Amino acid sequence: MRQNMAKLSKSLRKSAGGDQRGVALITTLLLLLLLTGLSLAMVISVRSDMLINGYYRNFRGSFYAADSGLNIARQTMVNQIVAAIPATFTGTTQPIPAGTESTVQTYITNTYGASYHPITGAGQAQAANSWPASYKISSASLTLASCTVVGGNVGATCTAPTGVVTGYRYIYNYALTATGQAQGTQTATINDSGSLLVNATLVSASSTTSFAAWGMFIDKYTICDGSTLVPGTISGPVFSNGAWNFGTSGQYIFTDSVGSVNAKAGYQFNGACDQVAGTTDKKGNTTISPTFQAGFNLGQPSVPLPPNDYNQKRAVLDGIGSSSSPVSKSDLNNYVRDINKAKYPNSGAASGVFLPYTVDGSGNATFSGGGIYVEGNANVTLSTSGTTMQVYTITQGSTTTTIRIDPAANGGSGQTQVVSGSTTLNIQGVPQMRDPATGQPTGYDSMMYVNGSITALSGPGQGVPAIQDHTPVTITAANNVAITGDILYKTEPVTQTQNQIPGTPADTLIPGNDKGQVLGIFTATGDIQLNNLQSNKNLEIDASLATISQSGTGGVVNTGAAINTLNIVGGRIQNSIKSIGATTRNVFFDRRFGQNFAPPWFPSTTVSVGGLLSASATTTVQRVQWVNRTSY
Structure with a gap:
């Protein structure tokens, strides 16, 4: 019995050992199968990632190739246009020949459109491991949008320049489509469009011009005096009888020529100021680099200033103007009368409105002079009536005088009507400028002279026109001029936004909008004060503003509440820079002023005309649209 039990126990032990070995084998096989599956999954995953990465790497390479192709083609356009400009040119013939844009377009199409061109250096030499890439320009267009003359006579064009021309401004619109390609068949397509601005500048050895021809003129500005110019875009020619100081608080963009008497400019870095005879300066990691689209001319001759406002005051009397002597009470007595036809008193007057x-x-009554004479401080409101009438509302204390000037009345000979209270005076004719040599009228022009301060000057309301079409007028004050609201042209002469005229930058002349409307505001000894009373705190002034004379210290200064947005369509001419107290300031130079057009009897600087000092050309690219047309 014991023997049988021993045999059974031995048999059971053998059976259990065999089962354990089978389980171990199965477990091993399962682990091996799992590892094989994981390895296969890893191989497939890596292979997929490599395929996907390679696919998108090709697309990225194609994209960058297309973008590089656009840059190459656009720069070639610029180079070809500049190459068409002679090394030396004059103001009698436009420097860029007609049809240059067609020649450049054909060159781009033939050079870059027939086949793919490799990006220089891609996949070669030190860039041997970079992704090889190429591009093709599938379409290209270049058109001349506009060409305007800077300086010259009124009506001068690029094809027929007359007078003393100081430059030419070209705007070319371009459109490019580039296709990029890397390895494989993947491609990327990008569109790019914009404008190429070419400024061909002539610096005359001397010239005669109105101060309205500057977008900004500052007489006194000391280099490195601790102050800096407010950053932003400044259009129109810019000049200082001192220097220019630039800071680090923003970007400076000058669309027209910039000059100064000082041979150096100040570059202000956090308390330290460098004086540099150049267009840029760097200290540490900070760079100040203004954009001068039409050049930066240092060390120029100073510009003489007007000695006084005698010319403006006398222009009211005789329509000619002269700065040789001041206007006396006797002169006023001989020339001007009030609404009751009474002459200006020889003893003088404390207040009143008088006309020649x-x-x-x-x-x-027949009009015989150039405008309106106001004795004493006054509020002045400008407005329009109908299609031809300009209205001046003058308030002194409790007395309001309204003057309505209509050059189209009386069969075109014009009429001036004066109303105060219950009294009305009708005067045959309108203010006119007269030829100094013959004394004959040359056309409808007006001067308002206030022998005191203009305590409030504005239009009839925000956004409402103040200056009638075909009305040229300059308003001059012996002391300060306080602007309290919008003063707008009925018809705006220039654009205030990019692409307002498709394919053109802001501050472009609007075809058909030059209706002879122009306003100048001038004080020889005071300030033009901004005392904006409009509820939304925005203010627009369509005028050339001048606070300038040999002994003056005036400027444009905010004396009221802070301004949100200040728009000036014209220019500003100042003895000194003062605070305008505006969050945003836009100054759009009235480009008609670049063609010897100016407000009547506006202050001017007179220098005998000499020869040509230098000629140069600068270009600027304005990209309007960039579109990636690739479908991934």
Whole structure:
């Protein structure tokens, strides 16, 4: 019995050992199968990632190739246009020949459009491991949008320049489509469009010009005086009888020529200021680099300033103007009368509105001078009526005088009407400028002279026109001029936004909008004060503003509440830089002023005309649209 039990126990032990070995084998096989599966999954995953990465790497390479192709083609356009400009040119013939844009377009199409061109250096030499890439320009267009003359006579064009021309401004619109390719068949397509601005500048050895021809003129500005110019875009020619100081608080963009008497410019870095005879400066990791689209001319001759406002005051009397002597009470007595036809008192007057007109034996009044004379401080509101009438509302204390000037009345001979209270005076004719040599009228021009301060000057309301079409007028004050609201042209002469005219930058002349409307505001000894009373705190002034004279210290200064956005369509001419107290300031130079057009009797600087000092050309690219047309 014990023997049988021993055999059974031995048999059971053998059976259990065999089962354990089978389980171990199965477990091993399962682990091996799992590892094989994981390895296969890893191989497939890595292979997929490599395929996907390679696919998108090709697309990225194609994208960058297309973008590089656009840059190459666009720069070639610029180079070809500049190459068409002679090394030396004059103001009598435009420097870029007509049809240059077609020649450049054909060159781009033939050079870059027939086949793919490799990006220089891609996959070669030190860049041997970089992704090889190439591009093709599938379409290209270049058109001349506009060409305007800087300086010259009124009506001068690029094809027929007349007078003393100081430059040419070209705007070319371009559109490019580039296709990029790397390895494989993947491609990327990108569109790019914009404008190429070419400024061909002539610096005359001397010239005669109105101060309205500057977008900004500052007489006194000391280099490295601790102050800096407010950053932003400044259009129109810019000049200082001192220097220019630039800071680090923003970007400076000058669309037209910039000059100064000082041979150096100040570059202000956090308390330290460098004086540099150049267009850029760097200290540490900070660089100040203004953009001068039409050049930076240092060390220029100074510009003489007007000595006084005698010219403007006398222009009211005789329509000619002269700065040789001041206007006396006797002069006023000889030339101007009030609404009751009474002459200006020889003893003088404390207040009142007077006009230059004669009275015949029948009591008929005929206009004989150039404008309106106001004695004492006054509020002045400018407005329009109908299609031709300009209205001046003058308030002194409790007395309001309204003057309505209509050059189209009386069959075109014009009429001036003066109303105060219950009294009305009708005067045959309108203010006119007269030829100094012959004394004959040359056309409808007006001067308002206030012998005191203009305590409030504005239009009839925000956004409402103040200056009628075909009305040229300059408003001059012996002291300060306080602007309290919008003063707008009925018809705006220039654009205020990019692409307002498709394919053109802001501050472009609007075709058909030059209706002879122009306003100048001038004080020889005071300030132009911004005392904006409009509820939204925005303010627009369509005028050339001048606070300039040999002994003056005036500027444009904020004396009221802070301004949100200040828009000036014209320019600003100042003895000194002062705070305008505006969050945003936009100054759009009235480009008509670049063609010897100016407000009547606006202050000017007179220098005998000499020869040509230098000629140069600068270009700027303005990209309007960039579109990736690739479908991934």
